Structure formats: C-alpha cells, structure tokens
Amino acid sequence: xxxxxxxxxxxxxxxxxxxxxxxxxxxxxxxxxxxxxxxxxxxxxxxxxxxxxxxxxxxxxxxxxxxxxxxxxxxxxxxxxxxxxxxxxxxxxxxxxxxxxxxxxxxxxxxxxxxxxxxxxxxxxxxxxxxxxxxxxxxxxxxxxxxxxxxxxxxxxxxxxxxxxxxxxxxxxxxxxxxxxxxxxxxxxxxxxxxxxxxxxxxxxxxxxxxxxxxxxxxxxxxxxxxxxxxxxxxxxxxxxxxxxxxxxxxxxxxxxxxxxxxxxxxxxxxxxxxxxxxxxxxxxxxxxxxxxxxxxxxxxxxxxxxxxxxxxxxxxxxxxxxxxxxxxxxxxxxxxxxx
Amino acid sequence: xxxxxxxxxxxxxxxxxxxxxxxxxxxxxxxxxxxxxxxxxxxxxxxxxxxxxxxxxxxxxxxxxxxxxxxxxxxxxxxxxxxxxxxxxxxxxxxxxxxxxxxxxxxxxxxxxxxxxxxxxxxxxxxxxxxxxxxxxxxxxxxxxxxxxxxxxxxxxxxxxxxxxxxxxxxxxxxxxxxxxxxxxxxxxxxxxxxxxxxxxxxxxxxxxxxxxxxxxxxxxxxxxxxxxxxxxxxxxxxxxxxxxxxxxxxxxxxxxxxxxxxxxxxxxxxxxxxxxxxxxxxxxxxxxxxxxxxxxxxxxxxxxxxxxxxxxxxxxxxxxxxxxxxxxxxxxxxxxxxxxxxxxxxxxxxxxxxxxxxxxxxxxxxxxxxxxxxxxxxxxxxxxxxxxxxxxxxxxxxxxxxxxxxxxxxxxxxxxxxxxxxxxxxxxxxxxxxxxxxxxxxxxxxxxxxxxxxxxxxxxxxxxxxxxxxxxxxxxxxxxxxxxxxxxxxxxxxxxxxxxxxxxxxxxxxxxxxxxxxxxxxxxxxxxxxxxxxxxxxxxxxxxxxxxxxxxxxxxxxxxxxxxxxxxxxxxxxxxxxxxxxxxxxxxxxxxxxxxxxxxxxxxxxxxxxxxx
Ligand code: SF4
Numbered sequence: 001x002x003x004x005x006x007x008x009x010x011x012x013x014x015x016x017x018x019x020x021x022x023x024x025x026x027x028x029x030x031x032x033x034x035x036x037x038x039x040x041x042x043x044x045x046x047x048x049x050x051x052x053x054x055x056x057x058x059x060x061x062x063x064x065x066x067x068x069x070x071x072x073x074x075x076x077x078x079x080x081x082x083x084x085x086x087x088x089x090x091x092x093x094x095x096x097x098x099x100x101x102x103x104x105x106x107x108x109x110x111x112x113x114x115x116x117x118x119x120x121x122x123x124x125x126x127x128x129x130x131x132x133x134x135x136x137x138x139x140x141x142x143x144x145x146x147x148x149x150x151x152x153x154x155x156x157x158x159x160x161x162x163x164x165x166x167x168x169x170x171x172x173x174x175x176x177x178x179x180x181x182x183x184x185x186x187x188x189x190x191x192x193x194x195x196x197x198x199x200x201x202x203x204x205x206x207x208x209x210x211x212x213x214x215x216x217x218x219x220x221x222x223x224x225x226x227x228x229x230x231x232x233x234x235x236x237x238x239x240x241x242x243x244x245x246x247x248x249x250x251x252x253x254x255x256x257x258x259x260x261x262x263x264x265x266x267x268x269x270x271x272x273x274x275x276x277x278x279x280x281x282x283x284x285x286x287x288x289x290x291x292x293x294x295x296x297x298x299x300x301x302x303x304x305x306x307x308x309x310x311x312x313x314x315x316x317x318x319x320x321x322x323x324x325x326x327x328x329x330x331x332x333x334x335x336x337x338x339x340x
Numbered sequence: 341x342x343x344x345x346x347x348x349x350x351x352x353x354x355x356x357x358x359x360x361x362x363x364x365x366x367x368x369x370x371x372x373x374x375x376x377x378x379x380x381x382x383x384x385x386x387x388x389x390x391x392x393x394x395x396x397x398x399x400x401x402x403x404x405x406x407x408x409x410x411x412x413x414x415x416x417x418x419x420x421x422x423x424x425x426x427x428x429x430x431x432x433x434x435x436x437x438x439x440x441x442x443x444x445x446x447x448x449x450x451x452x453x454x455x456x457x458x459x460x461x462x463x464x465x466x467x468x469x470x471x472x473x474x475x476x477x478x479x480x481x482x483x484x485x486x487x488x489x490x491x492x493x494x495x496x497x498x499x500x501x502x503x504x505x506x507x508x509x510x511x512x513x514x515x516x517x518x519x520x521x522x523x524x525x526x527x528x529x530x531x532x533x534x535x536x537x538x539x540x541x542x543x544x545x546x547x548x549x550x551x552x553x554x555x556x557x558x559x560x561x562x563x564x565x566x567x568x569x570x571x572x573x574x575x576x577x578x579x580x581x582x583x584x585x586x587x588x589x590x591x592x593x594x595x596x597x598x599x600x601x602x603x604x605x606x607x608x609x610x611x612x613x614x615x616x617x618x619x620x621x622x623x624x625x626x627x628x629x630x631x632x633x634x635x636x637x638x639x640x641x642x643x644x645x646x647x648x649x650x651x652x653x654x655x656x657x658x659x660x661x662x663x664x665x666x667x668x669x670x671x672x673x674x675x676x677x678x679x680x681x682x683x684x685x686x687x688x689x690x691x692x693x694x695x696x697x698x699x700x701x702x703x704x705x706x707x708x709x710x711x712x713x714x715x716x717x718x719x720x721x722x723x724x725x726x727x728x729x730x731x732x733x734x735x736x737x738x739x740x741x742x743x744x745x746x747x748x749x750x751x752x753x754x755x756x757x758x759x760x761x762x763x764x765x766x767x768x769x770x771x772x773x774x775x776x777x778x779x780x781x782x783x784x785x786x787x788x789x790x791x792x793x794x795x796x797x798x799x800x801x802x803x804x805x806x807x808x809x810x811x812x813x814x815x816x817x818x819x820x821x822x823x824x825x826x827x828x829x830x831x832x833x834x835x836x837x838x839x840x841x842x843x844x845x846x847x848x849x850x851x852x853x854x855x856x857x858x859x860x861x862x863x864x865x866x867x868x869x870x871x872x873x874x875x876x877x878x879x880x881x882x883x884x885x886x887x888x889x890x891x892x893x894x895x896x897x898x899x900x901x902x903x904x905x906x907x908x909x910x911x912x913x914x915x916x917x918x919x920x921x922x923x924x925x926x927x928x929x930x931x932x933x934x935x936x937x938x939x940x941x942x943x944x945x946x947x948x949x950x951x952x953x954x
Contacts, residue, residue: 019817019818046798046800047800047803048797048798048799048800048801048802048803049797049798051646051797053643063805063807064805064818067803068803069797069798069803069804069805070803070804070805070806070807071642071643071646071673071805071806071807072805072806072807072808072809073639073642073669073807073808074639074665074666074668074669074808077635077636077639077666080631080632080635080636080639080640080643081639081640081642081643081646082643083629083636083640083643084602084604084629084639084640084641084642084643084644084645084646084647084651085643085644085646085647085797086643086647087602087627087629087640087643087644088600088602088627088643088644088645088647088648088649088651089647089648089649089797089798091798092647092797092798109632109633109636110632110635110636110639112632113631113632113636311627311629314622315622315623315625315626315627317622318622318623319622319623319625321623322623323623324623324624325591325621325623325624325625326762327591327592327595327762328761328762330588330591330621330624331578331588331759331760331762332578332759334578334579335376335379335380335525335578335579336576336577336578336759337379337380337382337576337577337578338575338576338577339382339572339573339574339575339576339577340574
C-alpha cells in the first residue's frame with residue numbers, strides 16, 4: 001500500500017548499481033540496460049516496487065545492474081520464480097530478463113505456461129542466437145546449418161521463432177525490438193511496461209564475441225530500412241528506404257510488393273495489434289530475412305484478465321462469501337466428538 | 341425357528357477389518373465411513389488405505405483391487421493391525437489378493453453373486469475357492485450381496501445400474517451390525533453428500549439399513565461383537581489423515597505468523613490431496629498454484645518467499661528429485677520455504693500408491709555442492725500437523741529451506757486428532773527490516789541465529805539482489821573469492837547445525853538404558869513402539885525412540901544411543917538412517933530393512949528384537 005502522492009522524481013541514475021558491469025565491451029546488452037534505465041523512472045512506480053528476476057546466461061546478469069530488488073535464479077526458471085513473486089505480491093512491478101537459451105530451451109516450459117496464464121510480468125528475451133556464457137554453442141534460435149563449437153559440421157536443429165511461440169502460448173503482448181535501434185527499443189519497453197498481463201519482448205541482441213553481426217541485416221543503419229518492417233497500429237505495412245515497398249496478402253501468405261504502377265497503400269496489409277485472433281501476429285512472427293523485412297514493434301496487444309488478478313479475486317470472493325477464515329472453524333470441519 | 345431371537349454379543353478389545361473389492365466398488369468410501377463411525381463411537385482407530393495405481397483397471401482383475409483396512413480398539417493403538425480379523429471381499433480378485441493377510445480362523449464375508457465362472461477366471465482361479473475347500477482355515481460367510489441389495493431397492497425405480505452401485509453400503513451395513521457400529525454418522529453423511537439427489541440418498545440409506553437388518557435377522561452369524569470405547573485423553577477429537585494434517589498445519593502456521601500462505605504444487609500421488617485441501621482455504625488468504633511442473637512449483641515457492649509469503653510446496657520422491665536444483669537455490673539465497681515430501685515406493689516411478697521411506701538420503705544429501713538444510717519427519721497422521729508448524733517455524737527463524745518427510749502410509753492413513761485451541765498455539769514471530777534500517781542494511785548480514793534479514797521488495801532503501809552465485813559475506817555481492825566461499829559454506833552449515841538448540845530432545849519410551857534400543861523415524865512409529873512395548877512387557881530390556889528431526893539430530897541423540905548395548909534401526913528402505921547414524925555417532929547399528937510397499941507389521945519388528953536378544 002503506497003499512498004505516497006509525491007513520488008520523488010527519478011532518473012536513470014537512480015537505477016544504477018554500484019556493481020561493475022561485466023558484459024564484454026561492445027555487447028548489445030549495454031544498450032538494453034541503458035534503455036531500461038531510461039524507461040524505469042518514467043513509469044510512476046516507486047523504485048522499491050520493481051523486482052528483476054533472471055535465470056542463467058549473459059542476459060541474466062541484468063538484475064545486478066539495476067538498483068532495484070533482484071533475484072538471480074537458476075537456468076530457465078526465471079518466469080516460474082517471477083510468477084511466485086507476482087502471485088504473492090501483486091503490488092510489485094516484476095520484470096524477467098532471459099535469453100534464447102534460458103527462456104526457450106531449458107526454460108521453455110515455464111515460458112509457455114507463464115504466457116498462457118497471463119501472469120502480469122514483463123519478459124525481456126535477449127535473442128543473440130547463441131550460447132554466450134558457455135562460450136559459443138548453438139541455441140534454439142540459431143539458424144539451421146550454423147557452424148558453432150558444438151556443431152562443427154553445422155546444426156541439424158530447426159530454429160524456433162520466439163514470437164510464434166508466444167502466439168501459440170496465447171501471450172497477450174508480443175513485441176520485437178533491436179538493441180541497435182535505441183529509440184524504438186525504448187518505445188517498445190514503454191509499451192511493455194504499460195501492458196497489463198504477460199508482455200513478451202524479443203530483443204535482437206548482438207553477441208559481438210560469439211555471434212558477431214548475427215543481426216547486421218537489421219542493425220546496420222544503411223540497409224535497416226530495407227530489411228526491417230516497423231509495425232504501426234492501424235497503418236499499412238510499408239518499408240524501404242524510399243518507403244516504396246509493402247506487404248500484401250496473397251491468399252493466406254504475405255508477399256512483398258512495390259508501390260506504384262497501380263499498387264496503392266490500400267492494397268497493403270494494415271497492422272492491427274489488437275485483433276482478437278492472433279492470425280496476423282503469427283504471420284508477422286514467421287516473416288524472416290532475406291525473403292521478408294523482419295517486423296519490429298508490437299505484434300499483438302490484447303486485454304485478458306491476469307493470473308495474479310484472478311488469484312487475488314478468488315481470495316477476496318471466498319472471504320466475502322465465507323467470512324475471514326478462523327482456525328477453530330477449520331479444525332471443526334467434519335465430524336468431531338468429545339472424550340471426557 | 342424364531343429369527344428374532346436376540347443373538348449373543350461378544351466383547352473384543354481390538355479388531356482389524358478390511359474391505360476389498362474392485363476399484364469401482366467404493367471400498368475406500370465405505371472404509372472411511374466405517375472409520376468415522378468407529379471414531380465417533382469412541383474407539384481409537386488407525387487406517388491403511390491401499391489402492392491400485394491404475395484408475396480403473398479392467399473390472400474384476402487382480403490389478404484393479406482396492407482395499408481399506410481399519411484397526412479399531414478400546415485401547416490406544418498405533419498401527420492398522422498386523423492380521424486382518426475380518427475381511428469383506430466383493431469379488432474373487434479381491435479375495436485372492438487379500439486372503440493371505442487374514443488370520444487363521446478369521447471371518448471372510450464374500451459377495452456370493454460375484455463368483456461366476458468368468459469372475460473366477462478374471463481372478464485367475466481355476467476352481468471356486470468357496471467350494472474347493474481352500475478356505476477351510478477361515479470362517480467363510482457367503483452372502484448374495486448383489487441380489488439382496490437389488491431386492492431391497494427394487495421399488496425405488498432408480499434403474500439397475502444405480503441400484504447396483506449401492507451394494508457397498510449394503511456390505512457396510514452388514515459389517516456395522518457385526519461390530520455394533522452406529523449407523524447415524526453414515527446416514528448423515530449420505531444425506532449431506534446426496535442432498536441434491538434425494539432418490540440416490542434414499543437408495544444408499546436403504547441399502548445400508550438392509551445390510552444391517554440382514555445381519556440381525558439372518559441365521560448366518562451366531563454372534564455379533566462389541567468393542568468398548570477407548571480411554572483416549574480427554575478433549576474434542578476429529579479424524580485426520582496425514583495429508584489433511586499437513587494442510588491444516590500449514591494454514592495454522594501462516595495464521596500464527598500473521599502472513600498469507602502460498603502453496604505451489606504439481607499433481608503427484610500421494611501428495612495431491614494436500615493441494616486439494618489447501619485450495620479450499622482461500623478465505624484464509626491462501627493462494628494455491630498448480631504449477632506446470634515440479635520445478636516451477638519449487639521456483640515459484642522461492643519467489644513467493646522472496647515476496648514475503650509463508651511459502652510451501654508438496655510432492656513425492658520423483659518430484660523431490662526434480663525440485664532439487666531449485667531447493668539448492670533456496671539454500672543459497674537463504675529463503676524460508678517448506679518442501680513436503682509424501683514418500684512413496686521408488687526408485688523412478690516406483691510404486692506410486694505404495695508407501696516407503698527411501699527419500700531420507702535424498703532429502704539430507706541430494707543436492708549439488710555443500711548444501712545443508714533442515715529435515716523433519718512426521719511419525720503419524722496427526723503428527724503431520726505439528727511437524728508442518730515446526731517446519732514453518734524453523735524455516736522463518738533460520739531463513740532456510742525445510743524438508744518435511746511424510747509418506748503414503750501416514751499421508752493417506754487416518755487417526756483421531758485432539759483438536760487444539762488455536763489461541764494456545766505459540767505465535768511465529770517474524771521481523772522484517774524496515775526503511776529505518778536502511779543505512780546499516782546488508783542482505784547477508786547475520787543475526788544471532790546466523791539468519792540473514794528477510795527484507796521485502798517494496799521496502800524503500802533496502803533494494804538488494806539475491807541469487808545462486810556465491811555471495812560475499814554480509815554485502816551479498818557476487819564473490820569468487822576462495823576464502824569467502826569457504827566462509828559462506830561454513831556459515832550455512834553452522835546455521836543449520838545451530839537449529840539443534842530449538843529441537844526437543846529425543847525421548848525414550850521405556851528405560852533410558854538397556855540391552856536394545858529400537859530407533860526409528862517417520863511413519864514406522866506405531867509399529868516400532870508397539871513391538872518394543874510388547875518385548876518390554878515380556879521382561880526384556882528394550883526401549884524405543886523415534887526421530888522427528890533428522891537434520892540436525894536432537895542434541896542428546898548420541899547420549900541416548902550410548903546407553904544401550906545394541907541399536908536396531910528398522911526402516912522401510914535399504915538402511916538410510918542407519919548410514920547417517922553410523923556416520924554421525926560411530927554406532928554399529930543393526931538394520932531391519934523392508935521395501936515391499938507396505939508398512940511394518942508389529943510382529944516383524946518384534947521377532948527381530950527377540951532374535952537380537954538371544
Ligand atoms: S558473450 Fe556475447 S552476449 Fe555474453 S556478454 Fe559477451 S558479447 Fe554479450
């Protein structure tokens with residue numbers, strides 16, 4: 001219960017810890033941390049009400065670098081730990097920092113169930129398509145055939161699309177951002193923070209040591225506009241340096257078209273992040289480079305009661321209906337008898 | 341012949357009966373009703389439900405047999421009974437799987453209508469045991485239960501199927517007459533249960549009464565039996581299973597601490613009933629979470645504890661194995677959590693519905709690294725209540741995970757429980773640091789019990805990070821410093837060892853010294869106590885002691901052991917406590933190991949005792 005009406009004005013500095021940041025110089029994680037620290041003070045939430053939970057991996061060092069309550073967990077279990085925190089303390093703003101290995105491989109099960117329950121957590125999945133902390137094995141998002149330390153002849157594992165998984169798991173907020181596009185990343189984090197329910201944000205993150213340039217097609221500014229589709233709710237899907245290309249639906253499949261020669265904006269797909277059916281979000285989540293520009297932004301943002309809210313409501317309703325429980329009455333439930 | 345002649349009534353001290361039939365025959369239900377009636381009547385009771393792992397094995401098959409044993413007595417009893425004095429078998433498969441437990445000369449009542457050729461075949465009988473003389477050692481009563489039951493219900497128009505389903509109550513009525521049990525508690529239960537279906541309630545009540553009157557009027561039974569009330573300690577009682585007791589204990593502990601209870605669990609036999617029970621207590625602020633797996637149940641429990649709840653999870657052996665990494669995280673982050681392990685037959689999937697106590701070493705040692713925590717064990721169904729409160733008390737005082745071991749036998753078994761006065765239960769004092777402590781706050785600074793502060797998110801000025809990587813003493817920063825690691829490992833061990841000062845001393849039943857000490861732990865309490873008492877009553881210098889605290893052991897354990905020439909440790913495992921006791925006290929303890937999915941018989945332990953005294 002905070003009745004503090006005059007919240008102190010916070011800045012990014014208030015969220016800086018006394019810990020040395022130990023990511024490799026040049027790692028994309030720095031950008032994510034910086035944008036996060038920019039966003040946190042703007043949310044109108046007292047600083048002490050933030051909790052960052054993580055698993056294991058480079059991304060999971062995140063809690064040490066934000067001056068909030070933090071729980072550095074074990075590999076893959078951050079969503080489950082965070083669910084416990086949020087269930088017990090719905091008043092807290094709970095964030096999860098995870099990676100492609102942590103969140104989609106060893107912790108895939110928790111990820112799915114957290115999303116379907118719509119626990120009010122903000123999940124930042126740092127996708128660098130590699131295992132960084134263990135020094136360079138392929139991850140569940142590594143492209144097929146990738147040469148890594150554990151796949152000298154190339155991987156034979158088909159990669160997963162993280163946002164498709166989120167669609168399948170009925171996630172109510174699904175977004176993608178890019179470490180290199182800090183403005184847009186900041187916007188996406190803001191939107192995630194504002195969402196009530198599970199907010200799943202896939203962040204393309206460059207691991208400059210073990211998988212450098214994995215997202216160069218999108219990250220390098222010169223050709224970003226050609227390879228990225230920025231999603232805007234209610235707007236046609238247009239991309240390209242000259243904004244002359246768009247996405248059109250051909251049957252049930254998307255296709256890239258060039259505007260002009262009779263092709264107008266009205267022929268293009270219009271983005272609708274709040275569509276009740278996730279068909280569009282699923283389609284977007286499966287559009288990959290080089291065949292398509294890869295969508296960045298909010299794929300899906302819909303409303304559904306949250307798990308923690310419903311759990312709380314059951315407690316309140318039961319208490320209203322039955323009165324606050326009393327131990328003596330609980331003990332007496334069922335047949336009792338006296339011995340004198 | 342005058343069928344209304346009053347039959348003779350014979351008085352007995354103690355009787356063990358067993359209902360058995362197909363898993364669809366409702367044997368657990370009538371067993372429970374018989375137990376309730378006996379407990380309310382004033383007998384001491386102890387039960388042993390025994391059900392198949394298959395939900396519905398083919399009808400009439402050996403795999404589908406379900407049984408329920410009740411021992412009821414005018415004396416203080418501690419086990420469901422070694423030998424069955426009377427058995428009710430609803431079909432040949434039930435007869436075949438259970439007859440070996442019936443005492444010679446014991447009563448065997450069978451449903452005569454269920455012994456057709458095909459029924460016999462399903463049970464693997466080549467000839468009808470009711471006719472081939474193979475049951476001549478027993479007093480066999482052939483009652484056409486199906487026919488008599490249908491006859492009694494024929495004018496109710498509820499259909500043959502629904503009528504047939506009442507035959508378990510017919511059998512219950514018959515046995516209720518045989519042992520002079522009151523029908524009222526069962527009638528009341530039926531009325532409550534089928535309140536919305538009055539015709540079904542009527543049918544069951546009528547079947548119950550018809551069975552009772554059949555016993556009274558038919559020429560079959562020459563006598564009935566009476567088991568006088570037991571002289572139990574004065575108080576108000578209810579019947580409680582171990583799983584119910586754990587649930588009540590956890591809610592009670594949370595109330596004593598003035599905090600909400602969070603209980604996360606993944607369904608697993610035989611622990612699921614704790615989750616079911618707790619999910620009904622939402623008006624106590626209890627939040628239950630059916631997690632996606634065992635790991636999530638444990639991990640969310642840690643998260644809830646971090647948030648400030650009284651946090652617990654429950655499971656059985658294989659689930660405990662899955663939780664172990666997260667339990668290690670609990671040890672490392674020094675969070676107060678309770679893990680209840682209702683042990684079952686292992687290894688792997690093992691015997692899900694049968695009892696065993698083979699998770700002791702898993703609980704004490706089963707994690708990577710030097711990872712000590714507190715281990716407790718309940719010794720009877722009602723004791724689960726007290727031990728659950730103990731578990732929360734220790735966890736919150738020492739900031740440490742506590743594993744509470746129960747087992748399938750005491751988890752599903754029931755006994756009378758003296759209802760405590762909640763006002764008289766000592767409060768659980770919990771102190772959280774506040775903003776006022778901010779200037780001196782360190783997340784891993786220790787108090788006099790070596791516990792670190794339980795600082796809650798939401799408290800201004802106390803923001804800190806916990807985690808599984810080794811932490812610098814006091815400050816709690818990540819630390820790979822060799823000497824700091826040594827220090828932290830030592831501190832965590834010392835903290836757990838220090839719990840000993842809160843633990844009551846190990847009590848000895850019998851003389852404090854002698855020729856033989858029978859030492860046990862967990863659900864074997866009743867059988868061990870009874871066996872040692874029997875030997876002592878015969879003049880042998882035998883005592884018994886039962887450990888409820890297994891890590892650390894009570895302070896006087898070594899002293900108790902040293903006063904006996906021999907130490908016998910009977911266990912439902914391969915000798916796990918024996919290993920710990922030998923390692924800790926260098927005592928050459930002798931084992932009696934049993935892993936058959938069943939509790940000890942008093943006689944098994946007694947015979948071992950006698951053999952060691954020769
Ligand atoms: S290994 Fe890769 S992901 Fe990890 S800190 Fe270094 S650059 Fe970043």
